Amino acid sequence: MDIEEFFGEQFHQWRERFRYYEMAITELESDLGIIDLDWQTRLGYSPIEHVKTRMKTLPSIIRKMNQKGLPLEVEALWDNISDVAGVRIVTSFRDDIYAILDHLKKRDDLEIDEIKDYIQHPKPSGYRSLHLIVRTKVYLAERVIWVPAEIQIRTLAMDFWAATEHKLHYKYQHVVPETSKLELIEAAKMADALDTQMGRIREQILKK
Template identity: 40%
Template sequence: MAIIEWNEFLIPYHQAVEELKVKFRSIRREYRKKNEYSPIEFVTGRVKEISSILEKASKFNIPLERISYEIEDIAGIRIMCQFVEDIEKVVELIRERKDMQIVYEKDYVTNVKQSGYRSHHIIIKYPVNMAGGQKNILAELQIRTLAMNFWATIEHSLNYKYKQDIPDGIRTKLKAAADAAFRLDEEMSNIKEEIKDAQRLFEVKSSIVSDIMNNILIITSIGKTNEANSYRKQLDKLIEKGEIYELNELLIATQKTINVYK
């Protein structure tokens, strides 16, 4: 393939990124719906710019006709986790999936790069169903913590500015920042259970408040404005400092009112 029709060439990569984002976000949603802690905090994805693809092909002497076989990160997904321990849980979830094939893994969390870079990379072969049939493409999954991602984003920007030749003084400070970011991850792991309990409490409270608000809307819609206003005032008082049991009592009260007037 001496000449690439880039728009056509990149179609399956764009489709793969969108599908993979949906799939990993669905995993997070599934955990949350079951009121369980999700090891996935959020997911992003991108397709490499054409200029970046050509730059990488030139750097590694990859012929145009070999780009789809040798450049593995044209489609890229980043899966962010809250805690270092979550990374391995996400990796295990990926290993168990039947809709993608792992080609190989690079564990830069255990085997930290000299620069201080930490992340777990998985190269997968992913089938995309196109109008003309199925096409297998390579995609890179990066699983890391929020702190690791913050540091990696800064390093990427500096590498771009200095064309991969970061001055020694900045490189030393960058390595120190990477170590500090990892210490932050370790500190967060030490209070992980407290953080998870707080997040669960927030989610339960948010769910009850949402249900109460829906009930108040129903009460308003059936013409019981005074009752609705009374419940709204009670809810306003409870939203900031109310306990779960108090919100539950208000939810039950609003539901009883609906049942009476329906």
């Protein structure tokens, strides 16, 4: 796909907005790295196991805009698609997810617009994670902008299940046999039980 030809006169506007999304990812990744280091320095423990980032691909963006019936215009993207820039925070324990959420709520450089708790309310597939639709402050040379982004927070067990489920859907071209779907749901329950057990063991150790 020739992107410049595809967008025509809007090409430079789209390129500018994509730069903003890239800046937002850089900003969030840097901030989380500082938080991680601060927690480790002060407390000797950080709830952040690791951080992953991603930018939604252009074909994926176009497909999502078409599904929503949106015109392929940069303002329609900016106002209606909130997950072009994505950050995933992976934790060891389920309680750490909500500790990170509490911290993010207190930041003055981050506005949380929506919280989707798929841990308390898992998807029918068994998927569990905490999703935040946010706007993060990005400092440009001459002004400040707020850029939309999605933050996902999940445990190692949730992340393993989600990554494996995604690979299986890709292998089967999103047509997964019904028996496999049921097994995936059971596997998600097992991952959740593991999180519960590890959290309980952690509490027992901390009480001593």
